[in-house]
Each structure stands twice: as C-alpha cells, then as structure tokens.
Amino acid sequence: MTDQIKTDCLIIGAGPVGLFAVFELGILGLKAEVVDNLDKIGGQCAELYPDKPIYDIPALPSCTGQSLVDNLLEQIKPFQTPMHLNQRLESLKKEGEEWKATTSLGKTFITPNIFIAGGVGSFEPRKPPIENIIKFENKGVAYSIPNKDSYKDKTVAIFGGGDSALDWTVELSKIAKHIYLVHRREEFRAVEHTVSQMRELVEKEKVSLYTKNQLFDADGDERIKNVSIKNQEGEIKTLDCEKILIFHGLKNELGPINDWGLGLSEKQIVVNTEDFQTNLEGIFAIGDIATYPGKLKLILSGFHEAALAAQKAFKRAKPDENLLFRYSTSDKDIHERLGLKK
Numbered sequence: 001m002t003d004q005i006k007t008d009c010l011i012i013g014a015g016p017v018g019l020f021a022v023f024e025l026g027i028l029g030l031k032a033e034v035v036d037n038l039d040k041i042g043g044q045c046a047e048l049y050p051d052k053p054i055y056d057i058p059a060l061p062s063c064t065g066q067s068l069v070d071n072l073l074e075q076i077k078p079f080q081t082p083m084h085l086n087q088r089l090e091s092l093k094k095e096g097e098e099w100k101a102t103t104s105l106g107k108t109f110i111t112p113n114i115f116i117a118g119g120v121g122s123f124e125p126r127k128p129p130i131e132n133i134i135k136f137e138n139k140g141v142a143y144s145i146p147n148k149d150s151y152k153d154k155t156v157a158i159f160g161g162g163d164s165a166l167d168w169t170v171e172l173s174k175i176a177k178h179i180y181l182v183h184r185r186e187e188f189r190a191v192e193h194t195v196s197q198m199r200e201l202v203e204k205e206k207v208s209l210y211t212k213n214q215l216f217d218a219d220g221d222e223r224i225k226n227v228s229i230k231n232q233e234g235e236i237k238t239l240d241c242e243k244i245l246i247f248h249g250l251k252n253e254l255g256p257i258n259d260w261g262l263g264l265s266e267k268q269i270v271v272n273t274e275d276f277q278t279n280l281e282g283i284f285a286i287g288d289i290a291t292y293p294g295k296l297k298l299i300l301s302g303f304h305e306a307a308l309a310a311q312k313a314f315k316r317a318k319p320d321e322n323l324l325f326r327y328s329t330s331d332k333d334i335h336e337r338l339g340l341k342k
C-alpha cells in the first residue's frame with residue numbers, strides 16, 4: 001500500500017497563484033503540499049513566457065515570468081513545502097470531513113482543504129499519433145525528464161525544434177553516449193545561444209542533426225530499440241537508440257477536473273467571492289481556473305483569491321482555534337514562521 005500524506009491543504013498547480021497560496025497558508029501556520037503535472041515549477045509564467053516582462057505586479061515595476069516565479073519561491077522558502085511534480089491530480093473522494101486525493105503516480109493525500117490553482121488546466125505533452133510510440137511510453141519513450149541520470153551513456157533521439165528540445169540536447173550531450181536531434185524544419189525556435197551551442201556539438205560529432213525530417217515509426221521488444229524518421233522526399237532512415245524524447249509542445253486539458261462534480265462554466269470552476277470555495281465544501285478554486293462575476297484573469301487577482309481562501313482553510317483545518325487578523329509587519333507568530341530573528 002502506498003503512503004498517505006496528511007496535510008492541512010493540498011494545492012493543485014504550481015503556477016504563481018498556487019505558490020502564493022503556499023505563502024498565505026504558511027503565515028497562518030498551515031502546512032501545504034503542491035502537485036503539478038509539469039516537470040517544473042511556475043505554471044504559464046515559466047512554461048509560456050519565462051523571458052517576457054510583466055508590468056502589472058504590485059510594487060514590482062517590471063519582472064520576467066521566470067523572475068516572478070523565482071521571487072515567489074524565495075518568499076515561500078521558510079515553509080519547505082514539498083512539490084510533487086510530473087503528476088496529475090486524478091481522483092478526489094470525500095472521506096468524512098476530509099478529502100482523499102490521488103495523483104497519476106499513485107500518491108495519496110488526506111486533507112480538509114484542496115486549492116485548485118490549475119490555471120487553464122494541466123499542460124499535457126502533444127503526442128504523435130503513432131501506435132509504437134504510445135506502446136513504448138515509459139519503456140524508452142518520454143516527453144519530459146524527471147531524472148537525467150537515466151540518460152547516462154545512452155543513445156538518445158530527441159524530436160523538436162523549440163527551447164526544450166535544444167536545452168536538453170545541450171544538457172544531455174554532457175552525459176549521453178550520442179544524441180540524434182530531429183526537427184521537421186530547417187530553422188529552430190529556441191534561444192540563439194542554445195542553437196549555437198547545439199551547432200558546435202554537431203561539429204564535434206557529439207550530436208547528429210536531421211532537419212526537414214519527421215518521426216515516422218519506432219520498434220523494439222521489451223524496450224525501444226530504434227526509431228525511424230522520414231524526410232521531405234519520403235525517404236526513411238532508421239536510427240538505433242535506447243531513448244526517445246519528444247518535445248512537440250504542450251496542450252491544455254481540464255482533464256480529470258471535469259469529473260469531480262464541481263460547478264463549471266465555460267471550462268472554469270464557479271466559486272463564491274467570500275472565500276473562493278466551490279460547490280464542494282473544502283474544495284477551493286483560485287487563479288485563472290476560478291470564475292465569478294467580474295473575474296479578471298490576472299496574477300494579482302489570483303493572489304487576492306489565495307489570501308481569502310487561506311482564511312477559510314484555516315477554519316477547516318483548525319476548527320477549535322481562533323483566527324485573528326494580523327499584519328505581517330508586527331506579528332511575532334508570522335515572524336517566527338518566516339524564520340525571522342527576534
């Protein structure tokens with residue numbers, strides 16, 4: 001049997017709003033755990049626009065998507081919140097006054113509060129409609145890299161022409177036996193510096209580059225053994241490899257959130273604006289995924305929603321304790337929780 005993790009609040013989504021919710025819960029003395037489907041923290045800010053400037057975060061005249069995430073991580077550091085990445089929250093069941101939530105990797109959480117900060121839904125990799133690729137998922141075929149050590153001394157075929165494909169080509173070339181990089185176009189959509197690094201690796205014969213080629217098929221027995229690619233003239237070439245990495249971008253899926261009995265309106269979760277609870281007691285929705293009259297899909301709105309939801313979550317997690325309104329400037333408990341010296 002897998003371990004059950006007990007927590008004051010489970011947060012679904014490690015985007016900016018999920019991260020700020022950790023802070024708001026933390027200063028009230030509540031412990032949180034965070035689950036995200038992606039292999040990195042930061043939601044849309046880190047995945048879709050890490051280098052773009054944001055100008056409408058209060059008191060920050062300008063910051064990039066990634067620097068906002070880095071600052072939020074710095075702010076929640078004192079709480080040492082576990083982040084469970086690479087897994088989607090799949091199922092939700094009521095058990096007495098608490099909720100039992102299970103991820104796609106079988107991790108189970110027992111908690112009185114669930115904050116759904118799922119943005120536009122979980123980001124899912126775009127998968128090529130090739131039967132043998134699906135068949136060899138987790139047997140050599142992958143769409144992200146939770147542990148790069150498993151690529152040590154392996155021959156790896158990487159598909160894609162964006163930042164992820166290029167970043168991992170450069171990174172894995174340091175430990176892999178050999179890398180094939182396959183892209184359907186001649187041009188790459190990645191940072192110029194990384195493209196130059198990749199071209200240097202091609203010159204050094206650490207990487208073999210196939211442009212104007214597409215993934216065609218794959219073969220193996222227990223695990224993947226080779227992949228075939230097809231060029232624009234229709235010629236097929238087979239490359240022996242032990243690992244295939246596909247970076248064809250991401251799509252958004254509300255996925256299992258659809259099945260939890262939540263009140264939905266146009267792919268968003270309906271909440272009240274008093275405490276951002278949904279129609280299910282103890283389940284809250286905050287950030288882009290929440291809807292109510294006047295909702296603005298802005299990061300600052302999500303931060304406000306997280307603060308109010310945390311107040312209600314406290315009452316559910318500690319029904320016998322009083323919650324007093326306090327300023328962070330002068331409250332000793334908050335300072336202690338933030339690890340500040342007296």
Ligand SMILES: Cc1cc2nc3c(=O)[nH]c(=O)nc-3n(C[C@H](O)[C@H](O)[C@H](O)COP(=O)(O)OP(=O)(O)OC[C@H]3O[C@@H](n4cnc5c(N)ncnc54)[C@H](O)[C@@H]3O)c2cc1C
Nearest residue numbers: 013015016017037043044088089118119121122287288299
């Ligand atoms: C190009 C661009 C520019 C923008 N510029 C601005 C701006 O200037 N100012 C501004 O305020 N806003 C801006 N936004 C919008 C802003 O990024 C969003 O409002 C913000 O990211 C919402 O944060 P969130 O935490 O609610 O959701 P997200 O950032 O979408 O994060 C949600 C996370 O939840 C995860 N998730 C979802 N479902 C599950 C599940 N079932 N299991 C596990 N994980 C799950 C997802 O993988 C994702 O990582 C911009 C957006 C884009 C695309």
